[in-house]
Amino acid sequence: MPDGGAASRQHTLRERNLRLVAAAVFEASAPPSRADVAAATGLTRATVSTLVDRLVAGGLVAELPPVAAQKAGRPAVPLVPAGRSVVGLGLEVNVDYLGARALDLLGDVVAERVVSGSLHDSDPREVLARLRALAVEVIAEVEAGGMRVAGARLALPGLVDVRGARLEVAPNLGWSSVEPVPELDLRTGDGAPLDVEVANEAKLAALAELAGDVPPSFLYVSGDVGVGAGIVVDRHLFLGERGWNGEIGHVVVDPAGPRCSCGATGCLEQYAGKEVLLRGSGLPPSAPVHAIVDLLRAGDDAALDTVRRAGRALGAALATFVNLVDVSTIVLGGAYAELFDWVGHVVGGVVEERALAAPFAPVDVRPAAAGPHAALTGGAREVLRSVVADPARWV
Amino acid sequence: MPDGGAASRQHTLRERNLRLVAAAVFEASAPPSRADVAAATGLTRATVSTLVDRLVAGGLVAELPPVAAQKAGRPAVPLVPAGRSVVGLGLEVNVDYLGARALDLLGDVVAERVVSGSLHDSDPREVLARLRALAVEVIAEVEAGGMRVAGARLALPGLVDVRGARLEVAPNLGWSSVEPVPELDLRTGDGAPLDVEVANEAKLAALAELAGDVPPSFLYVSGDVGVGAGIVVDRHLFLGERGWNGEIGHVVVDPAGPRCSCGATGCLEQYAGKEVLLRGSGLPPSAPVHAIVDLLRAGDDAALDTVRRAGRALGAALATFVNLVDVSTIVLGGAYAELFDWVGHVVGGVVEERALAAPFAPVDVRPAAAGPHAALTGGAREVLRSVVADPARWV
DNA sequence: GAGTTTTGTTGTACGGCTGAACTATTGCGC
DNA sequence: GCGCAATAGTTCAGCCGTACAACAAAACTC
Secondary structure, three states: OOOOOOOOOHHHHHHHHHHHHHHHHHHOOOOOOHHHHHHHHOOOHHHHHHHHHHHHHOOOEEEOOOEOOOOOOOOEOOEEEOOOOEEEEEEEEEOOEEEEEEEEOOOOEEEEEEEEOOOOOOOHHHHHHHHHHHHHHHHHHHHHOOOEEEEEEEEEOOEEOOOOOOEEEEOOOOEEEEOHHHHHOOEOOOOOEOOEEEEEHHHHHHHHHHHOOOOOOEEEEEEOOOEEEEEEEOOEEEOOOOOOOOOHHHOEOOOOOOEOOOOOEOEOHHHHOHHHHHHHOOOOOOOOHHHHHHHHHOOOHHHHHHHHHHHHHHHHHHHHHHHHHOOOEEEEEEHHHHOHHHHHHHHHHHHHHHOOOOOOOOOEEEEOOOOOOHHHHHHHHHHHHHHHHOHHHHO | OOOOOOOOOHHHHHHHHHHHHHHHHHHOOOOOOHHHHHHHHOOOHHHHHHHHHHHHHOOOEEEOOOEOOOOOOOOEOOEEEOOOOEEEEEEEEEOOEEEEEEEEOOOOEEEEEEEEOOOOOOOHHHHHHHHHHHHHHHHHHHHHOOOEEEEEEEEEOOEEOOOOOOEEEEOOOOEEEEOHHHHHOOEOOOOOEOOEEEEEHHHHHHHHHHHOOOOOOEEEEEEOOOEEEEEEEOOEEEOOOOOOOOOHHHOEOOOOOOEOOOOOEOEOHHHHOHHHHHHHOOOOOOOOHHHHHHHHHOOOHHHHHHHHHHHHHHHHHHHHHHHHHOOOEEEEEEHHHHOHHHHHHHHHHHHHHHOOOOOOOOOEEEEOOOOOOHHHHHHHHHHHHHHHHOHHHHO
16 A cells, blocks of 8 residues: 555655564564564664664563563564554444444554444434444543553445445434545544544455454354445455445346345345345344344244345355456355354355356455454554554554 | 664665655656755755756756746756656456557557467467567567667556465466466566566556556456456555455356356356357357447347346446455446446446445546557567666665 | 756755664663 | 683774756857
8 A cells, every 4th residue: 555656755765664663573473673573674773773773662562571582692672563552543334333442553442432222214313412422431541551542443334435424224223325534523532633534334344354364365244124235355354446345235146036225126135234134034123133043043044044034145255256356265254153053054155156166276265353343443443554554653 | 665674774775855846847747856855855955956867867857948938947847757768567367358558658569579379278388478579579670779668567457466476276267276377487688587476466457557647546346258357556466365356257146046157056157257248149269359239339239138137147246346445436448348338327326325434535436548459569668667666766 | 049947967955765873771681 | 600612792983876956068049
């Protein structure tokens, strides 16, 4: 993402090498010394020293006490991401909760507020005001701890433009044409406006997976009331031209299938959406996904049937996705993560059958590893990623 | 594409600014002067001068005779891409022809050889030897004219890996597991090995469209025996994890449809592949697409019906593509370009109906503008793009 | 034809990286 | 216990590429 569009001067070198050194520290498997970073980046130890000093001064990197290695020589100073120094803020409004979560560079949750409650057909102004209150609490708590908030990302279940400013429509919230950033008007303790961007919930949830052991490129599917997806290529979101990709919920599974709210017929959502799963299992629309798991454990025929049908439909849609976008790993999140023991092999089987490249490289279908409210974590991580990607702005 | 992975030194500045200046000259709407380039890039006139001098010395940029403007002041020296200096070589093996085409930086064809003939179920060694002969002729002709060949791209109708080295499978050629680069063993006049990369035919054909008036992001669909696609984002190919994306021919249009060679049922190829179009119109499989056009002009019912059916299926598959990848422009190439007057509005209608984002931003469906053998042009252009993107390697 | 304006070039200053020399701190052998 | 080797980190001259400012070149204007 380094913008090749601007003239490069001396300080551009600085910025680029700062980023390089930061990346070397943050992506190392074990805390590296300055010398290790020099070896890894190709820079000289002299240069690395000055750059590391800058990162330490800026609170992005911390020095551990020198530990004497087994080898001869002066003991190295291990470098690690600085905890409790800079934090990213993840915000989310979803159908049944809203919340705010602050993560530090170590990935630790340093503050969090989550409030449950149905937000079906809610008023954006009122809900954003409530979210703002949560965010202000979290920011205050973070700053009371001596930390700085680098920015925030707001996850919403709908179509968000690629610039991260405008929500076009969120059917399940009943929102349309909302610009949440000025509405939230978040500020740091000293009154400076906070950098806030909006993004699709499934896409931010996808980024949360990067905290765990996933390949650099994968497809994340969030099974909720709607079915969305996030495409991650080389540890970065691929957003498409306007940020509206991954709308797998409206892939046509069977043109002769049931009518969908979008106007077409036989959309995936009508086979594998949360409401359909609950209804097919004989549960009320407000029941938690766990209720389906209970029925499945008990061997309930209707539930087993519904879930199997959903798995096949999801598999077909994902096979199409694999053929069109080419990914070798599919992470099933949201409701599908909970139901993974029942849908995983069904999905995997159908994908294997229909993905054109499957004979050369099998597709790995796995459950999501990030915990609940993954979009909060993903949003906070995205903020921190942007800090590490351009440390010059923060030192 | 600037590799953020390497240490930046002084010469990195040079490389980046060289690229910037080259881009300013190549992408300008009118030949810019050194001063114009300075204004456009943000560099000083002094720096631009030294960089332009280098590009001129390297044969990438040429100076036109100074033309006195209407304004006061010393007349500017207009800078243009240098013609007949550096050329890119496009190569292609397809089902019914093979060819080689050399383009210079102005986009002019400076040498070309195309040979027709069915290559169905052919022997890769023998065919590549024939292609090699064509390429050697073209290279010799180019070098006899005092030009240098910067590299070559080979277009093949099949799955090619993202590194551009290996063809996994090309069903319609009957090829599998081929590594064409060592087989071709192309060299420049002084014996140095030529940089050759392999790519999918539809993807290179997509790049040919960039010569014309297309938006920076679009989806190109190549309608041939198979149906492939190239995704262009911001004037660059999006290849997916392994280079195997865009396999739209095997999107399921109707699970209850006819069986496909890939094993699944109701694939797009069974509705909109060239062979199906010909058969449905009552023509032999070897007939040219133009024969269908003749029947359509004559009002032939079978042909009209077949083409309309194909249009609807293609529209459905493209709507899925738009929902998953998010593009606002679709370019119909290959057979579909010739049939555009009959399929265009059908495809557009179905896409408009089914693309989720269509209400906010209509999808533009248009015919391809590049002439015949677009992949040859696209391949050659891609070579030249890589030269302009890293001029430091060529000066 | 002198003044003005714009283009392109020349020379100095400065910032950032390199490379080599230097200091700091350990382990090891005797 | 002490010298030596090894490794980490720092200091400083040198180099390279850009900025900035002054200058030369070549038009237009009145």
